[in-house]
Amino acid sequence: MRARSFNVAAIALLFIAIAARAEESAKAVTIHGFVDGYYAWNSNNPASHESFFAGAGSTAEHANELTLNLAALEIVRDAAPLGFHLSLVAGDGADVIHAAESKGFRHIYQASVIYKVSDRLTIEGGIYPSHIGFESFYSKDDWNYMRSWPGELSPFYQNGIHASYQFDSHWSGDVHLLNGWQHIKDNNDAKAIGVKIAYTSDRLNTSLNTFDGPELPNDNTHWRHFGDLIASYKATPKLSLAGSLDRGHQELPGDIAANWLGIAGFGRYAFDDRHAVAVRGSLFHDPDNAISGAAQRLTEETLTYEFHPVTNLIVKIEGRHDHSTAAVFARKTNESTNNQTIAVIGAAVTF
Numbered sequence: 001m002r003a004r005s006f007n008v009a010a011i012a013l014l015f016i017a018i019a020a021r022a023e024e025s026a027k028a029v030t031i032h033g034f035v036d037g038y039y040a041w042n043s044n045n046p047a048s049h050e051s052f053f054a055g056a057g058s059t060a061e062h063a064n065e066l067t068l069n070l071a072a073l074e075i076v077r078d079a080a081p082l083g084f085h086l087s088l089v090a091g092d093g094a095d096v097i098h099a100a101e102s103k104g105f106r107h108i109y110q111a112s113v114i115y116k117v118s119d120r121l122t123i124e125g126g127i128y129p130s131h132i133g134f135e136s137f138y139s140k141d142d143w144n145y146m147r148s149w150p151g152e153l154s155p156f157y158q159n160g161i162h163a164s165y166q167f168d169s170h171w172s173g174d175v176h177l178l179n180g181w182q183h184i185k186d187n188n189d190a191k192a193i194g195v196k197i198a199y200t201s202d203r204l205n206t207s208l209n210t211f212d213g214p215e216l217p218n219d220n221t222h223w224r225h226f227g228d229l230i231a232s233y234k235a236t237p238k239l240s241l242a243g244s245l246d247r248g249h250q251e252l253p254g255d256i257a258a259n260w261l262g263i264a265g266f267g268r269y270a271f272d273d274r275h276a277v278a279v280r281g282s283l284f285h286d287p288d289n290a291i292s293g294a295a296q297r298l299t300e301e302t303l304t305y306e307f308h309p310v311t312n313l314i315v316k317i318e319g320r321h322d323h324s325t326a327a328v329f330a331r332k333t334n335e336s337t338n339n340q341t342i343a344v345i346g347a348a349v350t351f
Contacts, residue, residue: 028080033073034140038346039066044337046330051342053293053328056152059139060344061092069093069139069346072109079116086111093137097156097182105184109137109157125161127184130154131174131196132209134230134244134266140348143268144304145316148282150246150262153291154228155182172198181215181224190220206231215250222251242266250290258290278304296326314348
């Protein structure tokens with residue numbers, strides 16, 4: 001008999017209702033969100049208006065048009081000891097990352113219940129952001145507007161349960177039991193395990209994140225193994241540096257396997273509270289077509305100017321150039337090409 005996937009979204013919403021009726025003051029529940037829109041110009045002038053291939057383009061997916069990138073509404077109650085976090089999303093970004101989900105889940109980015117067992121131990125269950133990666137799904141919180149190739153081709157969210165433990169003021173660890181690699185509804189009967197070990201200080205933040213589990217549809221035998229090492233360093237009060245290294249291995253039927261490697265480097269200089277510039281370069285090597293949709297080596301270079309005209313408005317002006325060893329970028333004709341250049345202006349209003 002086929003094992004059921006975690007129906008943790010429904011459980012999370014049930015606990016939200018329970019928590020909302022608890023004796024604590026309603027003021028403990030906060031509501032906030034943002035609306036993020038953009039205009040992107042693509043040098044290839046793609047006839048489809050799509051700058052990225054399937055599975056990528058979680059930001060600035062559409063070219064040569066004004067578009068809603070992402071709108072989010074968040075309802076949050078801090079765990080004291082029981083809390084919850086509900087994030088509802090819509091826009092291009094939500095459509096891209098939820099492309100494989102059923103309609104009932106496509107507007108949910110987070111729906112989780114959080115229980116603070118002690119000052120050191122916290123348990124969370126439901127749909128929640130992935131423990132993997134340096135870049136957030138919310139571009140307003142990232143150094144750049146568009147994401148690196150390793151960021152695009154790793155999970156943004158996950159469905160399951162995890163325990164987080166704070167060993168001391170610097171070291172912490174997480175263990176996750178998951179449906180799979182960015183799955184709300186599981187695609188097989190097996191579960192995956194994720195682990196995170198993190199070190200945090202005033203200047204240095206670093207973590208090692210892993211994922212292990214069967215990920216092929218209707219296949220409980222062939223495992224995916226993945227490791228992600230990230231670090232960020234505040235070199236001066238104005239200059240911050242970061243880097244990430246990803247390594248993936250997918251077992252396949254017939255005693256063969258597919259491997260991939262992702263590398264990204266980041267830099268950000270804040271002139272003051274209102275002005276900053278950021279640079280990034282990334283490489284994604286997928287010689288076996290394990291995860292990117294083609295046997296290819298992808299690179300990109302990005303330059304971003306960030307401006308805060310007023311407190312609740314974030315404006316990012318960005319230029320980016322992509323290259324692939326395969327012709328994966330659309331053109332105005334029916335042909336594809338190995339290169340593209342994108343210029344984008346994005347604005348996010350928070351509330």
